[in-house]
Amino acid sequence: MDLTLGIDLGGTNIAAGVVDASGKLLIKESIKTGAERGAAAILADVGDQACRLVADMGESGKDIRAIGIGSPGTPDNVHGFVIYSSNLPFRPSTPIREILQSRLGIPVFLENDASCAALAEARAGAAKGALYAITLTIGTGIGCGIIANGRIYHGFNNAAGEFGHSVLIPDGEPCPCGRRGCFEMYASATALIRETRRAIARHPNSMLRRLSDEAGKSGARTAFDAMRAGDPVGTAVVHDYIRMLSEGVTNLINTLMPEVLLIGGGVSNEGESLLIPIREFVDQNAYYGEGVPHTRIERATLGNDAGIIGAALMASDNLTS
Amino acid sequence: MDLTLGIDLGGTNIAAGVVDASGKLLIKESIKTGAERGAAAILADVGDQACRLVADMGESGKDIRAIGIGSPGTPDNVHGFVIYSSNLPFRPSTPIREILQSRLGIPVFLENDASCAALAEARAGAAKGALYAITLTIGTGIGCGIIANGRIYHGFNNAAGEFGHSVLIPDGEPCPCGRRGCFEMYASATALIRETRRAIARHPNSMLRRLSDEAGKSGARTAFDAMRAGDPVGTAVVHDYIRMLSEGVTNLINTLMPEVLLIGGGVSNEGESLLIPIREFVDQNAYYGEGVPHTRIERATLGNDAGIIGAALMASDNLTS
Numbered sequence: 001m002d003l004t005l006g007i008d009l010g011g012t013n014i015a016a017g018v019v020d021a022s023g024k025l026l027i028k029e030s031i032k033t034g035a036e037r038g039a040a041a042i043l044a045d046v047g048d049q050a051c052r053l054v055a056d057m058g059e060s061g062k063d064i065r066a067i068g069i070g071s072p073g074t075p076d077n078v079h080g081f082v083i084y085s086s087n088l089p090f091r092p093s094t095p096i097r098e099i100l101q102s103r104l105g106i107p108v109f110l111e112n113d114a115s116c117a118a119l120a121e122a123r124a125g126a127a128k129g130a131l132y133a134i135t136l137t138i139g140t141g142i143g144c145g146i147i148a149n150g151r152i153y154h155g156f157n158n159a160a161g162e163f164g165h166s167v168l169i170p171d172g173e174p175c176p177c178g179r180r181g182c183f184e185m186y187a188s189a190t191a192l193i194r195e196t197r198r199a200i201a202r203h204p205n206s207m208l209r210r211l212s213d214e215a216g217k218s219g220a221r222t223a224f225d226a227m228r229a230g231d232p233v234g235t236a237v238v239h240d241y242i243r244m245l246s247e248g249v250t251n252l253i254n255t256l257m258p259e260v261l262l263i264g265g266g267v268s269n270e271g272e273s274l275l276i277p278i279r280e281f282v283d284q285n286a287y288y289g290e291g292v293p294h295t296r297i298e299r300a301t302l303g304n305d306a307g308i309i310g311a312a313l314m315a316s317d318n319l320t321s
Numbered sequence: 322m323d324l325t326l327g328i329d330l331g332g333t334n335i336a337a338g339v340v341d342a343s344g345k346l347l348i349k350e351s352i353k354t355g356a357e358r359g360a361a362a363i364l365a366d367v368g369d370q371a372c373r374l375v376a377d378m379g380e381s382g383k384d385i386r387a388i389g390i391g392s393p394g395t396p397d398n399v400h401g402f403v404i405y406s407s408n409l410p411f412r413p414s415t416p417i418r419e420i421l422q423s424r425l426g427i428p429v430f431l432e433n434d435a436s437c438a439a440l441a442e443a444r445a446g447a448a449k450g451a452l453y454a455i456t457l458t459i460g461t462g463i464g465c466g467i468i469a470n471g472r473i474y475h476g477f478n479n480a481a482g483e484f485g486h487s488v489l490i491p492d493g494e495p496c497p498c499g500r501r502g503c504f505e506m507y508a509s510a511t512a513l514i515r516e517t518r519r520a521i522a523r524h525p526n527s528m529l530r531r532l533s534d535e536a537g538k539s540g541a542r543t544a545f546d547a548m549r550a551g552d553p554v555g556t557a558v559v560h561d562y563i564r565m566l567s568e569g570v571t572n573l574i575n576t577l578m579p580e581v582l583l584i585g586g587g588v589s590n591e592g593e594s595l596l597i598p599i600r601e602f603v604d605q606n607a608y609y610g611e612g613v614p615h616t617r618i619e620r621a622t623l624g625n626d627a628g629i630i631g632a633a634l635m636a637s638d639n640l641t642s
Contacts, residue, residue, distance in 0.1 A: 074610045084610030092612060132477040144576070148469050155578025156453040156616075162608040166572035170490065170565070179571070179606050244491070250500070251487035255465070255576070257476025285500050287483040289395045289405030291413060295477075 003063045004319075005050055006312030008113060008304075009071045011035055011087035014042075015304065016049050018057055018064060019312035023124025025305050027056055035087065039094040047103045054104070066107045067100060068315030070116035070307050074159045077110045077318070083158070109318040114161055115152040116310030117264070117302070118145025123313055125302040127260035134258040135300055136163075136249070138265035142184045145310075146256065152314060163252055164188070168244065186244035189220035189267050192237070196223045199237045207231035224270050242274065246281035253295050254287045264300030275299060324384045325640075326371055327633030329434060329625075330392045332356055332408035335363070336625065337370050339378055339385060340633035344445025346626050348377055356408065360415040368424045375425070387428045388421060389636030391437035391628050395480045398431045398639070404479070430639040435482055436473040437631030438585065438623070439466025444634050446623040448581035455579040456621055457484075457570070459586035463505045466631075467577065473635065484573055485509070489565065507565035510541035510588050513558070517544045520558045528552035545591050563595065567602035574616050575608045585621030596620060 003026070007016040010033060017028030031049055033042060054061040069075070073085025080097025082090035090096065097108040118127075118135035127133035131150045137143035142164030146153040154160050164184035165177045172181025173191075185191055196218045200209045208226040211234075212218040223241070226234025253261060267274065279297050288294055302309060324347070328337040331354060338349030352370055354363060375382040390396070394406025401418025403411035411417065418429040439448075439456035448454035452471045458464035463485030467474040475481050485505035486498045493502025494512075506512055517539045521530045529547040532555075533539040544562070547555020574582060588595065600618050609615055623630060 074613050083612045086610070130477070148474055149472075151470075153469055153474075153577075156451065156580035157578055157609075157614045159608070159610060159613050160576065160578035162575040162578075165575045165608045166487075167568050168488065168491065170568055177608050247488050247491055252576075254483040254486045255481065255573075256474075257478050257481040257483075259477035287480070287486045287498050288478075289407070289480060291404045292395050292480050293478045 001060065001063050002065060002316065003057070003060065004312040004315040005053060005064050005067045006116070006308040006310065006315070007046060007050065007067065007069045008116070008307030008311055009033070009069060009088060010113070011072065014046060014049065015308050016046070016053055017305070017308040017312070018053055019309050021316060023120060023309050023313055025309055027053060028305070028308060029053060033088070035089060039089045039091075042089070043094070043096065043099050047100055050100065050104055064106065066109060066315040066319050067104060068116070068311035068313070068318070069096065069108065069110045070113035070311035070314070071110060072113050074157065075110035075112060076158055080108065080110065082110065107315070107319065109315045111152060111311065111314045112145070112154065112158065112161060113307050114143035114145040115154055116145070116314055117143065117306035118147050118310065119152050119313055120302050120306040120310035121262050121300050122147040122150070124309060125306065126262050126298045126300055130259040132256070132258045133260045133262065134252060134256060135262040135264055137300070138187065138189060138263060138267040140188060140190050142188050143265070151317065163248070166248065166251065168248060183248040187241070187248050189265070192220045192223065192241050192267065193218055195237050195241060199223070199233050203233045206233035208234040208237070220267055221270070224273055228273065242277045243281070246278045249278060249297070250282050250285045253282060258295055260296045260298060262298055262300040264303070264306065268299050271299065322381065322384050323386060323637065324378070324381065325633040325636040326374060326385050326388045327437070327629040327631065327636070328367060328371065328388065328390045329437070329628030329632055330354070330390060330409060331434070332393065335367060335370065336629050337367070337374055338626070338629040338633070339374055340630050342637060344441060344630050344634055346630055348374060349626070349629060350374060354409070356410060360410045360412075363410070364415070364417065364420050368421055371421065371425055385427065387430060387636040387640050388425060389437070389632035389634070389639075390417065390429065390431045391434035391632035391635070392431060393434050395478065396431035396433060397479055401429065401431065403431065428636070428640065430636045432473060432632065432635045433466070433475065433479065433482060434628050435464035435466040436475055437466070437635055438464065438627035439468050439631065440473050440634050441623050441627040441631030442583050442621050443468040443471070445630060446627065447583050447619045447621055451580040453577070453579045454581045454583065455573060455577060456583040456585055456627075458621070459508065459510060459584060459588040461509060461511050463509050464586070472638065484569070487569065487572065489569060504569040508562070508569055510586070513541045513544065513562050513588065514539055516558050516562060520544070520554050524554045527554035529555040529558070541588050542591070545594055549594065563598045564602070567599045570599060570618070571603050571606045574603060579616055581617045581619060583619055583621040585624070585627065589620050592620060
C-alpha cells in the first residue's frame with residue numbers, strides 16, 4: 001500500500017497524519033506549535049511527531065514513502081524551505097526539507113496550506129473528481145486554494161491564492177496587508193463580527209444585542225442566530241455580509257470558472273442559510289454564456305483534516321510527477 | 322517543418338495565418354466577417370481563406386498539420402463548436418470543426434481568443450518563456466487570457482478569463498453583463514473615454530476640452546495627451562483611470578501570481594506613461610511576502626497578430642497532448 005505523511009503547520013497547532021492514495025486519513029496527531037520558541041525547536045517537535053506516527057503504523061510504517069508539509073505563507077518546494085510566513089518563524093535560513101529528510105529518511109515536499117486543503121477536497125472531499133476546483137476557507141482571514149487540471153495552482157512564486165486581498169471597495173476598510181477594502185475585510189468571520197458589533201451599537205434595543213449579551217460576546221454566529229429568530233437587525237447584517245461574500249465568489253468564478261467552488265471554515269457551519277443565497281446571487285450574476293455549464297457551490301467537507309490530507313496527497317503527486 | 326494555421330475570429334475581421342513551431346507568423350490574410358450574414362456564410366469564407374493560405378505556402382502547404390480557431394465567447398474544443406458568443410452567430414448547432422475539417426482535411430481545434438493571445442505572448446511575445454503569464458487586452462472591453470504551467474487555463478467550461486467582469490465597486494457603473502461596478506467599467510478604453518467626456522462637461526474651459534474639440538472627438542488618447550501637455554483636468558482623469566486599472570491588476574496578481582502580466586490593446590500604446598504608475602502601484606500594494614519574487618508588468622508585443630499566432634500554437638499543443 002502506498003502511504004504518505006501529511007503535516008499541517010499552523011500558528012497554534014501542528015496536525016499530522018498518515019494518508020493512503022485515495023486520501024483516507026488513517027491516523028492523526030496534533031501538537032502545540034509554540035511558535036515563539038523559534039524554528040529549530042518547532043522542527044524538532046515535528047520530527048518527533050512524524051517518527052511517532054510512523055511507529056504507530058507498525059508494520060505499515062515502511063509503506064510511508066514521503067512527507068508533505070502544508071505551511072501558511074510562501075513555501076518554496078524547489079529549495080525546500082519557507083520563503084516567508086507571517087504566522088511562523090520559518091525563513092529561507094531554515095532548511096526544513098534537509099532537516100526532516102535526514103531525520104526520517106524519506107523525501108519531503110512543501111506547499112501552501114490553503115492549496116493543500118483545496119487539493120484534499122478535490123481528491124477526497126466535496127469537490128471529488130473535479131479537475132478545476134476552488135476552496136475558500138472563511139475564518140479570521142480568507143484562504144483560497146486553486147486546483148487547475150487536477151493539480152495545485154501555485155503561480156510562478158508559490159504565492160498564488162491571496163484572493164482575500166482583492167480590493168472590492170477602493171478606499172474601504174483598512175486591511176493589514178496595506179490596501180483598503182480587501183475582500184477579506186468584508187467576507188471573513190472577523191468582518192462579520194465587526195459588522196455585528198457595529199449594528200449592536202446602532203441598535204441597542206435589538207434582539208441581536210440581546211443574543212450577544214446572553215452569549216457574553218458577539219461571534220460570527222450571532223447575526224445568523226438573530227436572523228433565524230426573525231430579528232431585522234441581524235437579518236440586515238447577514239444580508240450585507242452574504243452580498244459581499246457573493247460578489248467576491250462571483251468575481252472568482254468569472255475569472256477562473258471552477259467546476260466546484262467550496263466554502264469551508266467556521267462560517268460554513270451556517271450551511272444552507274449561507275449557501276442558498278450565495279448560489280442565487282451567483283446564478284443571477286456570474287458571466288455564464290447561454291448554454292455554458294455553471295459552477296457548483298458547496299460546503300467543504302473535510303474540515304480541519306483537509307490540511308493533513310492535502311499535504312499528504314501533494315507529497316504523493318510530487319513523487320509521481 | 323511543423324506548421325499550423327491560426328484563425329482569429331472577430332466581430333469585424335477574420336485574420337488568419339500560417340505559423341511555425343516557434344510562433345513565427347509566415348503569412349497572413351484578413352477578411353471582413355460580415356457577422357450579419359450568419360454562420361454558414363462566414364464559415365464558407367473562413368474555409369476559402371484557409372485554402373488560399375495553404376495554397377500561398379506552395380510546397381510547404383503540405384506541412385500544415387492542423388487549424389486552430391480563436392473565437393470570442395465560449396468555444397467547446399471537446400465537441401468542436403462555439404457554445405456561446407455575443408459577437409458572432411455561432412452556436413452549438415454550427416459544427417465548426419466538422420465543416421472545416423472535412424473541407425481542409427486536417428484537425429481543427431477551438432479556443433477562446435483572449436486565451437490564444439495570452440498563449441502567443443507566453444511563447445513568442447513579451448512573456449516568452451514564462452510558465453505563468455496573464456495578458457490583459459484593454460479595448461472596448463477587457464480581455465484576459467491566463468497561462469498556467471505553460472498551457473491555456475480555460476476552466477472546466479472553457480469560459481474562464483472574464484476578469485473584466487469582476488466587481489470592483491459594488492453598486493457602481495452599470496455593466497452590460499448585468500452587474501454593477503465591473504472592472505471593465507473603469508479600466509477599459511470605453512471607460513476612459515466616458516470619464517474624459519464627463520471631465521470635459523465639468524471643465525468646459527480645460528485644455529482637455531480644447532484637445533478633444535480639435536480632434537473632433539474624445540478618444541482613449543485624449544486625456545493622456547492633455548496630461549503630457551500639463552493639463553490638470555486630463556491628469557486627474559488619467560490618474561483615476563490608472564488607479565482603478567492598477568487595483569484590478571493587483572487583485573489579479575494577488576490571486577494568480579503570474580511571472581509576467583502583459584497589457585495589450587489600444588490603451589497600451591500609451592507605453593511607459595501607463596506602465597510606470599501601474600508598476601509603482603503594484604509594487605506598493607501587491608501581497609508579496611518578504612523575499613518572494615515579484616511579477617513583471619510589461620506591454621504585450623504581438624499586437625493584432627497575437628490572436629492568429631496563439632490559435633496556431635494552441636492547435637499544435639492539441640496535436641501533441
